[in-house]
Each structure stands twice: as structure tokens, then as C-alpha cells.
Amino acid sequence: MINITDDHNTNYALRQDERESNARTYAKTFRFAIKSAQGMMITDVNNKTYYDCLSCAGALPLGHSNPQVIDALNVAIKDNVPFQTLDMMTPLKDEFTEAIFSSLPTKFASRARIQFCSPCGTDAVEAAIKLTRIATQKSDILAFRGAYHGMGQGAMSMMGNRQNKQQLPNLMGNTQFLPYPHKYRCPFGVGGDLTDEISINYIRSLIEDQEGGVTPAGMIAELVQGEGGVIPASDRWTQEIRKITHDHSIPLLIDEVQTGWGRTGKLYSFEHSNITPDVIILSKAIGGGLPLAVIIYDKDLDVWKTGAHTGTFRGNTLAMATGLATLKVIQQEELLNNSVLMGKRLKQHLSEIQKECFLIGDIRGRGLMLGVEIIDHKKGTDILGNFLQSGEIARKIKLECFDKGLIIETGGRDGGVLRFLPPLNINSEQVDSISAIFRDACLQVSRTYYA
Numbered sequence: 291m292i293n294i295t296d297d298h299n300t301n302y303a304l305r306q307d308e309r310e311s312n313a314r315t316y317a318k319t320f321r322f323a324i325k326s327a328q329g330m331m332i333t334d335v336n337n338k339t340y341y342d343c344l345s346c347a348g349a350l351p352l353g354h355s356n357p358q359v360i361d362a363l364n365v366a367i368k369d370n371v372p373f374q375t376l377d378m379m380t381p382l383k384d385e386f387t388e389a390i391f392s393s394l395p396t397k398f399a400s401r402a403r404i405q406f407c408s409p410c411g412t413d414a415v416e417a418a419i420k421l422t423r424i425a426t427q428k429s430d431i432l433a434f435r436g437a438y439h440g441m442g443q444g445a446m447s448m449m450g451n452r453q454n455k456q457q458l459p460n461l462m463g464n465t466q467f468l469p470y471p472h473k474y475r476c477p478f479g480v481g482g483d484l485t486d487e488i489s490i491n492y493i494r495s496l497i498e499d500q501e502g503g504v505t506p507a508g509m510i511a512e513l514v515q516g517e518g519g520v521i522p523a524s525d526r527w528t529q530e531i532r533k534i535t536h537d538h539s540i541p542l543l544i545d546e547v548q549t550g551w552g553r554t555g556k557l558y559s560f561e562h563s564n565i566t567p568d569v570i571i572l573s574k575a576i577g578g579g580l581p582l583a584v585i586i587y588d589k590d591l592d593v594w595k596t597g598a599h600t601g602t603f604r605g606n607t608l609a610m611a612t613g614l615a616t617l618k619v620i621q622q623e624e625l626l627n628n629s630v631l632m633g634k635r636l637k638q639h640l641s642e643i644q645k646e647c648f649l650i651g652d653i654r655g656r657g658l659m660l661g662v663e664i665i666d667h668k669k670g671t672d673i674l675g676n677f678l679q680s681g682e683i684a685r686k687i688k689l690e691c692f693d694k695g696l697i698i699e700t701g702g703r704d705g706g707v708l709r710f711l712p713p714l715n716i717n718s719e720q721v722d723s724i725s726a727i728f729r730d731a732c733l734q735v736s737r738t739y740y741a
């Protein structure tokens with residue numbers, strides 16, 4: 291490598307700028323090159339260390355290089371397991387399937403079928419939509435504003451973010467967007483619990499009104515909108531949308547790509563509200579860091595024909611080994627409990643920081659999927675009187691955190707929400723340390739922004 295500056299990180303970043311696509315994202319913010327990573331710590335090529343609260347957008351539930359996950363990988367390699375098998379059977383695949391079915395509520399698992407998809411969340415979303423459209427012989431999909439379901443052209447058509455969609459004139463049609471309830475930035479201008487009530491009534495009337503204009507093939511929802519700005523749905527709202535969709539035989543597809551396997555404090559986010567979805571979409575955490583994606587669905591929907599959703603890389607055996615090991619660790623080390631406890635601890639710290647730093651408008655989320663909405667007092671207010679969010683200030687805080695050795699990402703409208711997605715096995719000292727860095731960064735940015 292030709293060194294352009296004395297800083298190794300900058301040299302790598304500049305070389306990346308020269309050769310990689312303009313569509314790259316994280317790399318434009320985090321201008322470093324990662325040398326190694328262990329647990330929740332990342333070391334760059336200058337030997338600087340960082341707390342990783344991005345966890346590869348949630349795909350590393352146990353952090354980096356977890357010893358049990360590495361053991362599982364080593365055993366699989368030693369045993370000469372095939373790296374790929376299309377969708378043919380292996381003992382490891384059977385064991386993975388058994389484990390994932392056992393991890394699901396019995397009522398759902400007893401009627402479930404699994405489709406292994408090409409290994410990313412997007413492909414699982416595409417499969418789920420195809421499945422329900424074929425089964426119902428209908429086209430319309432009910433999706434939510436603020437949703438993120440991936441970058442395939444079907445998945446994108448169901449996501450809120452207009453900026454990305456505007457580049458593409460002809461996405462899949464037939465998506466009907468519904469307002470997602472939001473206590474702090476209520477789409478109905480009321481806030482609090484009323485946001486749920488109005489949303490429920492609106493959805494019911496849309497579906498029951500003969501002049502409602504849609505005949506849905508399914509409804510797709512995240513129960514904590516992640517990329518949309520960490521917006522949790524209440525249990526009551528979830529139960530009601532389940533009831534409405536059930537009463538009208540509309541398949542309910544829960545996108546657990548980001549929430550699945552413990553992120554929200556339950557193995558699956560729908561378990562908070564005790565509902566049974568018709569389709570569960572899973573990826574990220576289930577591969578324990580290696581790529582894997584599945585949909586699991588009610589057998590009544592299983593009417594698509596042979597080859598309806600093929601793909602070369604659907605038999606990623608090593609990811610099944612690492613996924614299995616990850617699930618075992620989550621269960622044996624009681625990481626659901628840890629997700630709840632550490633999430634609470636982090637939220638408490640964030641609330642304390644909010645008292646000192648008026649840039650923080652809202653703190654929300656579930657388990658270890660937390661978001662901090664950054665507001666700008668120089669801008670106006672929304673209909674509820676809350677100051678508007680500020681992607682500009684959020685980005686400054688993110689960069690300040692990075693400088694101080696903490697990796698967090700932004701999301702939500704205008705990129706105004708700072709997102710915490712630490713590994714599920716984070717401990718209290720680590721929570722305290724990342725909170726201290728975050729506090730310093732917030733206070734520093736507020737001092738300079740309002741100087």
C-alpha cells in the first residue's frame with residue numbers, strides 16, 4: 291500500500307474512496323480500517339480501540355469473535371461439513387431447524403414451515419411477500435411509514451424513506467402506507483396513548499370500509515422500527531393489529547430481522563405482546579455473524595410451488611453452526627435477562643444525561659435496541675410542541691463519539707436519532723463506560739453548537 295499520509299486509517303479510507311462505490315454508507319462516516327475485534331471492542335490499524343455499539347447493524351449479538359461461536363466454526367471446518375448445500379439436508383441444518391423451531395412459541399412452531407432464503411434480510415422479506423401474495427392471490431401490501439425492510443426493489447417499495455426510493459422510478463406497486471403510532475412524534479398530532487387508539491381505529495376502518503380501496507395480501511410490520519428511528523410499538527397496539535388482521539384473514543408478517551434473537555429483551559419481539567404472527571422474517575443475529583436468512587410461517591400459506599423462491603446460497607452450513615452456537619449462548623448465559631437489565635441501565639444513564647444536555651429530546655426503545663432523538667432549539671417545533679429533530683447535531687455527536695472511541699449510528703427522520711445496538715452480553719462496566727463517553731460528546735457538541 292502506498293502511504294499518502296502518516297495516518298494508516300486515512301490511507302485506507304482514501305484508497306477506499308478511490309475504488310469503492312458512491313453508494314457506500316458507514317465507511318463515509320467511520321473513516322478508519324478495522325484491524326481486529328474482540329467482544330464489543332474494535333481495534334483500528336492505528337491500534338486505537340472503540341466500543342462497538344453498532345454490532346454490524348445488529349448482526350453480532352454476541353459481539354466479535356465470541357469463543358463459543360469460533361469453536362463451533364472450528365468444529366464444523368474440522369468435520370469437513372460442506373460450506374454450501376443449496377437447500378439439501380445436512381445434520382447441522384436439521385439441528386439448526388430443530389433449535390429455531392424449539393425457540394418459537396409452541397402454538398406457532400407446531401404449525402410452522404421454514405424457508406431458507408438467500409442470506410440477507412432483504413431476500414427473506416422478498417420471499418415473505420411472494421409467499422403471501424401467492425397464497426392469497428392478492429397484491430396489496432399494508433406497510434408502515436418509517437419502515438425499513440431492505441434494499442431489494444420489493445422490500446424498498448415497502449419502506450418509508452423517500453430519499454432512497456426517489457432514485458428508482460418503478461418499484462413494486464400496490465403498497466399502502468399506514469401511519470405508525472409514535473408517542474413523541476405522533477403522526478396524528480395527539481401523542482401519548484392516543485396515538486395507538488387512533489392508529490387502531492384507522493387501520494380497522496381502512497380494512498372494514500368497503501370503500502377503503504385495498505384488498506390486502508398481507509400486513510408487514512416491525513414491532514420496534516429500527517432504521518426508522520427506534521420507535522417501539524406498544525403491546526396493546528400489536529395485539530389490536532393482530533386481532534384486526536386475524537378477523538379479516540390478512541396474513542400478518544412480522545419483520546424480526548433486527549429485533550430477532552434477544553435484541554428487545556425477548557427472543558422475538560412479538561413475544562412481548564403474546565401474539566402469533568403468520569410469518570416471521572429473520573436474518574442478522576440468527577447467523578451469529580455469518581450470513582443467514584429464513585422465513586418461518588403458518589403451513590396454510592405453504593401453497594407456493596417447487597422453486598418459487600430459489601437461490602444458490604441458501605445452504606450456508608457454517609452460518610448454521612455459528613447461529614446454533616449463538617442461540618445456545620443466548621439461552622445458557624441468560625442474555626435475554628441481560629438485554630433487559632443492561633438496557634434499563636443504559637436508559638437510566640441516558641435520562642441522567644438528558645437532564646444535563648438539552649439536545650436530547652426523547653429516549654426510547656426496548657431491551658438493547660435504544661435510540662436518543664436529538665433536537666435543535668434553534669429550529670421550530672412540531673405540532674405537539676417538541677423541538678424538531680436535528681440530523682446535523684446528531685451527526686456531530688456521532689463523530690465526537692467516534693473520536694472518543696465509541697461507535698454509534700444514526701437513523702430516523704433526518705438522521706436525527708442516535709442508535710445504540712450493543713452486543714447482548716454487554717456488562718455493567720461497559721454500559722457505564724459508553725454512557726460516560728456519550729455524555730462527554732453530547733456536552734461538548736452542545737457547548738460548541740450553542741457557543
Ligand SMILES: Cc1ncc(COP(=O)(O)O)c(C=O)c1O
Nearest residue numbers: 410411412438439440545547548
Ligand atoms: C427490519 C429490517 N428488515 C430488513 C432488513 C434488511 O436486511 P439486510 O440488510 O440483511 O438485507 C433490515 C436491515 O437493517 C432491517 O433492519
